Amino acid sequence: MAKSAGVAIGYLSERSGLAVSAIRYYEAQGLLEPWRNAGGQRRFHRADIRRLSFIMIAQKFGFSLPEIRGFLKTLPGGRTPTPEDWTRISTGFREHLNARIETLEKMRDNLDGCIGCGCLSLPKCALYNPQDQAAQKGKGPRYLMGDSPEPAAAPEKGA
Amino acid sequence: MAKSAGVAIGYLSERSGLAVSAIRYYEAQGLLEPWRNAGGQRRFHRADIRRLSFIMIAQKFGFSLPEIRGFLKTLPGGRTPTPEDWTRISTGFREHLNARIETLEKMRDNLDGCIGCGCLSLPKCALYNPQDQAAQKGKGPRYLMGDSPEPAAAPEKGA
DNA sequence: TCTTGAGCTAAAGTTAGGTTTAGAAATTAT
DNA sequence: ATAATTTCTAAACCTAACTTTAGCTCAAGA
Numbered sequence: 513m514a515k516s517a518g519v520a521i522g523y524l525s526e527r528s529g530l531a532v533s534a535i536r537y538y539e540a541q542g543l544l545e546p547w548r549n550a551g552g553q554r555r556f557h558r559a560d561i562r563r564l565s566f567i568m569i570a571q572k573f574g575f576s577l578p579e580i581r582g583f584l585k586t587l588p589g590g591r592t593p594t595p596e597d598w599t600r601i602s603t604g605f606r607e608h609l610n611a612r613i614e615t616l617e618k619m620r621d622n623l624d625g626c627i628g629c630g631c632l633s634l635p636k637c638a639l640y641n642p643q644d645q646a647a648q649k650g651k652g653p654r655y656l657m658g659d660s661p662e663p664a665a666a667p668e669k670g671a
Numbered sequence: 672m673a674k675s676a677g678v679a680i681g682y683l684s685e686r687s688g689l690a691v692s693a694i695r696y697y698e699a700q701g702l703l704e705p706w707r708n709a710g711g712q713r714r715f716h717r718a719d720i721r722r723l724s725f726i727m728i729a730q731k732f733g734f735s736l737p738e739i740r741g742f743l744k745t746l747p748g749g750r751t752p753t754p755e756d757w758t759r760i761s762t763g764f765r766e767h768l769n770a771r772i773e774t775l776e777k778m779r780d781n782l783d784g785c786i787g788c789g790c791l792s793l794p795k796c797a798l799y800n801p802q803d804q805a806a807q808k809g810k811g812p813r814y815l816m817g818d819s820p821e822p823a824a825a826p827e828k829g830a
Numbered sequence: 831t832c833t834t835g836a837g838c839t840a841a842a843g844t845t846a847g848g849t850t851t852a853g854a855a856a857t858t859a860t
Numbered sequence: 861a862t863a864a865t866t867t868c869t870a871a872a873c874c875t876a877a878c879t880t881t882a883g884c885t886c887a888a889g890a
Contacts, residue, residue, distance in 0.1 A: 520857095522866065532867085533849055541847090551856045553867055573778070577847075598785075606782055613775045619731070620768050623761055681836060691837080692879055700877090710886050712837055736877075 518547070518555030528564040535564070541577045543567055543584060559591075566593050573605045574612065677706070677714030687723040694723070700736045702726055702743060718751040725752050732764045733771065 525532045538544050539554070544563060546554040563584070570580045587597055684691045697703050698713070703722060705713040722743070729739045746756055 520866075531849075534847085536868095537848055549856095551867085553856070571847095573782075602782055602785060606779060609775055609779050609782065613772060613779070616768055616772045616775070620765065620772070623732075623765055623768065626757075626761060679836080690879075693877085695838095696878060708886095710837085712886070730877095 518549070519558055519560075521546075521554050521556065524556055524560060524564060527561050528568070530564060530568070538564070538567060538577070542581050543577065562593060566598075570605070573608060575608070677708070678717055678719075680705075680713050680715065683715055683719060683723060686720050687727070689723060689727070697723070697726060697736070701740050702736065716751070722751045725757075729764070732767060734767070 521532050521535055524530070524535055528535075535544070536554075539546060544556070544560060546556045546560075549555050566584070567577075567580055570583060571577075575583070583601055584593075586601075587593060593601065680691050680694055683689070683694055687694075694703070695713075698705060703715070703719060705715045705719075708714050725743070726736075726739055729742060730736075734742070742760055743752075745760075746752060750756075752760065
């Protein structure tokens with residue numbers, strides 16, 4: 513099988529539903545490596561439709577483009593995912609998904625412990641279990657819901 | 672209880688763990704309404720610590736700042752959440768969380784149906800159940816993983 | 831009083847994942 | 861041959877949720 517003429521970017525766009533600009537962007541991110549024809553236009557393998565589909569699916573599972581690039585690099589010879597590759601990788605997806613579900617279930621449990629108590633100090637609340645992705649960007653400890661490390665000092669600065 | 676002298680932004684920052692710039696940003700987004708002292712500096716209610724904590728928690732549950740502003744507006748008189756408010760709102764959080772968990776569980780089920788098959792056409796795959804937030808931005812149908820609506824025509828444009 | 835430290839504003843920068851625009855060149859269709 | 865599509869590049873723009881910067885002003889302590 514010699515490298516055939518290849519397909520144009522518009523064809524991939526039509527088949528995948530992705531915008532042409534998105535496909536170019538993926539190339540810029542190293543997820544695709546088209547070659548160029550004599551006129552300088554991109555030409556892709558037909559199999560890149562599968563590659564794009566893989567990208568879209570992996571995104572739905574919450575992976576970033578650099579992570580997806582990592583998956584694609586585990587494919588020997590930079591090939592497009594085969595059924596065997598898919599089995600291996602999707603098993604990894606499953607674990608990723610399970611971890612996310614577990615995190616949310618823990619949050620729900622924490623929340624359940626808080627709904628009734630109304631303490632607004634939330635010592636067992638979700639915020640004290642920062643295994644979610646979003647938090648802990650500031651550096652200091654966070655004294656929440658009025659919780660205080662100091663007894664009752666009141667630094668009323670102001671007007 | 673007259674409106675006291677109020678606390679400065681740095682105090683809120685220290686107590687909440689949020690950056691000063693973040694608190695100013697929240698004000699700009701309408702989540703807080705400090706007043707100003709004679710020198711033009713912001714002064715906050717002590718109770719705004721709870722307000723900030725509420726914002727952080729709601730963010731962890733996946734709500735955007737406009738949504739959180741909406742929650743805060745349901746509080747009579749623009750007050751900071753009381754224990755009763757918290758009970759009511761956190762019950763809503765729970766539903767939101769349950770919906771997210773359900774979505775992920777559905778994805779997992781879909782994935783399970785796909786791990787073994789290796790078809791790479793994924794007729795039952797997650798991508799065909801776009802109840803997740805991210806997909807369906809393009810308009811056309813998406814023929815995935817090489818799936819084709821046309822039999823075998825090969826529009827090999829190119830070099 | 832002098833000197834830090836804290837606060838102020840407006841605007842620009844950041845990250846992710848793209849889209850839009852503009853103008854030119856290549857390709858396809860008639 | 862000509863017209864209509866596609867494609868090309870580079871750079872700017874987009875959203876969310878902030879941070880950073882620059883240049884000042886305010887407040888607090890010795």
